[in-house]
Amino acid sequence: MKQILAGLAACLFLSACSSGEAPPEQQPVPVRTITVSSTAVPNVIELPGRVEPVRVAEVRARVTGIVQEQLYEEGTDVSAGQPLFRIDPRELRASYAQTEASLARASATAANARAVVERYRPLVEENAISRQEYDAALAASREADANVAQIRAQLESSSLQLGYTTVRAPIAGRAGRAQVTEGALVSQPEGTLMTRIEQISPVYVSFAQAASEVLRLRRAIAAGEIDLDENDRVEVRLTFSDGTEYPVPGYIDFLAFSVDQATGTVELRAEFPNPQRLLLPGEFVRAKIYAGELQNGLTVPQRAVSLTEQGGTVFVVDGEGKAATRTVQLGAMVEGNWIVENGLRVGDTVIVSNLQKLRPGVPVTIANTPTGRQPAAKAKAQSPRGAQ
Structure with missing residues (x-):
C-alpha cells in the first residue's frame, strides 16, 4: 500500500513539474509581401x-377631330415625316372647298372692279365722268384685291389644317405607345397627346x-x-x-x-x-x-485585401516581424489592384500570401524580396461592391 501511495505521489510531482514548463514557441509563417509605393493611378469617381x-418629341393633335387610323407600330423606329395617325379629314375638306369657292368669287369681283377702273380712266381724262366716280371705282378695286388676299390666306390656313389630319413624326426615333385609339376625339385647343418619339x-x-x-x-x-x-x-x-x-x-x-x-x-x-x-x-x-x-496613388493587390461591411483590411508586417491588421479605405480596382485612399503609407510591407494562416501577432518570415506594384494608369475600374 505504501508503495502504491509513493508511486502516486511521484506521478503527481512529475505532472506538476511538466505543467509549469513554457509552451513551445510558435513557428513563423512564411509569407510573400509587397512594399507599398506611390504611382500614377486613374482618378475614378463613381x-x-x-x-x-438625346431628343424627345411629343406628338400632339393640331386639329380637332376623330382618330380614323393608327399608321405605325408601337415601339418601332420611325423616320422624320412618317405618318403616324390619320384624323377624319371630311369636315376640314369641306371647309377647304368652301374657302376655295369664296376665293373664286372674290377673285371675280376683283377682276370686275379692275375692269371698271380701266374703263373709267380715259373717261375721267375727257371729263366724261367726275373725278369722284373714278376714285370710288379705284377704291372698290383695291378693296376687292384686299378681300382676295384675305381669302387666299384663309385658304392656305385651311390647307394646313387639312394637312394636319395626317399626323407625322416630327423627328426620327423610336415611337412609344399610342395614347389614343381609333374613334377617340382629339382636340387642337387642348393639344391632345397622341404618342412620344425618343432618339x-x-x-x-x-x-x-x-x-x-x-x-x-x-x-x-x-x-x-x-x-x-x-x-x-x-x-x-x-x-x-x-x-x-x-x-x-x-x-x-x-x-x-x-x-x-x-x-x-x-x-x-x-x-x-x-x-x-x-x-x-x-x-x-x-x-x-x-x-x-492621380500622380501619387497607392495600390495593393486584390488578393491582399479582405472585404468587410466596414471596408477592407490588410495584413502588414510590423516592426517586430509579426502580422498586424490594418483597416484601409478602398477606391476603385485597377487591373487586379485596389486603389487605397486611406490606411496605408509609402513603405508599408503588405502580406499577399498565406492570409488564411495569419492572426494578429503571429510571427512571419518573408519568403521574397518585397517589391512594389505599378498598375497601368488607364485600366478599367471596378467598385468594391462589384468585387465581392
Missing part, C-alpha cells in the same frame, strides 16, 4: 446615373456630383495633382444594375455652372453611343468617371 434620350442613339447619362467634390477636383487639376488626357476629355464607363459593364465608353459633354440649391450638387452629363439600343431611357446605371490620373 456616381449613380440615369439614361436619357436613343446616342443617349445621355445624367448624374450629380457634390459641389465640394467638383471644387476639389478643379483645384487638384489646377495644382497639377491630376492630369487629364491630351484632349482634356473625361471618359465615363457604365455598369448595369446586374453588375455587367456597358462595352462602349462615353465622354462628359456638359457640366453645369450652377449649384442646385435643394441638393447642393452640380449636374454632369455624358454622351454614349447606343447602336444596339442596350441603354434604355429612364434606366439607372452606375457611372465610373475617369477624371484624369
Whole structure:
C-alpha cells in the first residue's frame, strides 16, 4: 500500500513539474509581401446615373377631330415625316372647298372692279365722268384685291389644317405607345397627346456630383495633382444594375455652372453611343468617371485585401516581424489592384500570401524580396461592391 501511495505521489510531482514548463514557441509563417509605393493611378469617381434620350418629341393633335387610323407600330423606329395617325379629314375638306369657292368669287369681283377702273380712266381724262366716280371705282378695286388676299390666306390656313389630319413624326426615333385609339376625339385647343418619339442613339447619362467634390477636383487639376488626357476629355464607363459593364465608353459633354440649391450638387452629363439600343431611357446605371490620373496613388493587390461591411483590411508586417491588421479605405480596382485612399503609407510591407494562416501577432518570415506594384494608369475600374 505504501508503495502504491509513493508511486502516486511521484506521478503527481512529475505532472506538476511538466505543467509549469513554457509552451513551445510558435513557428513563423512564411509569407510573400509587397512594399507599398506611390504611382500614377486613374482618378475614378463613381456616381449613380440615369439614361436619357438625346431628343424627345411629343406628338400632339393640331386639329380637332376623330382618330380614323393608327399608321405605325408601337415601339418601332420611325423616320422624320412618317405618318403616324390619320384624323377624319371630311369636315376640314369641306371647309377647304368652301374657302376655295369664296376665293373664286372674290377673285371675280376683283377682276370686275379692275375692269371698271380701266374703263373709267380715259373717261375721267375727257371729263366724261367726275373725278369722284373714278376714285370710288379705284377704291372698290383695291378693296376687292384686299378681300382676295384675305381669302387666299384663309385658304392656305385651311390647307394646313387639312394637312394636319395626317399626323407625322416630327423627328426620327423610336415611337412609344399610342395614347389614343381609333374613334377617340382629339382636340387642337387642348393639344391632345397622341404618342412620344425618343432618339436613343446616342443617349445621355445624367448624374450629380457634390459641389465640394467638383471644387476639389478643379483645384487638384489646377495644382497639377491630376492630369487629364491630351484632349482634356473625361471618359465615363457604365455598369448595369446586374453588375455587367456597358462595352462602349462615353465622354462628359456638359457640366453645369450652377449649384442646385435643394441638393447642393452640380449636374454632369455624358454622351454614349447606343447602336444596339442596350441603354434604355429612364434606366439607372452606375457611372465610373475617369477624371484624369492621380500622380501619387497607392495600390495593393486584390488578393491582399479582405472585404468587410466596414471596408477592407490588410495584413502588414510590423516592426517586430509579426502580422498586424490594418483597416484601409478602398477606391476603385485597377487591373487586379485596389486603389487605397486611406490606411496605408509609402513603405508599408503588405502580406499577399498565406492570409488564411495569419492572426494578429503571429510571427512571419518573408519568403521574397518585397517589391512594389505599378498598375497601368488607364485600366478599367471596378467598385468594391462589384468585387465581392
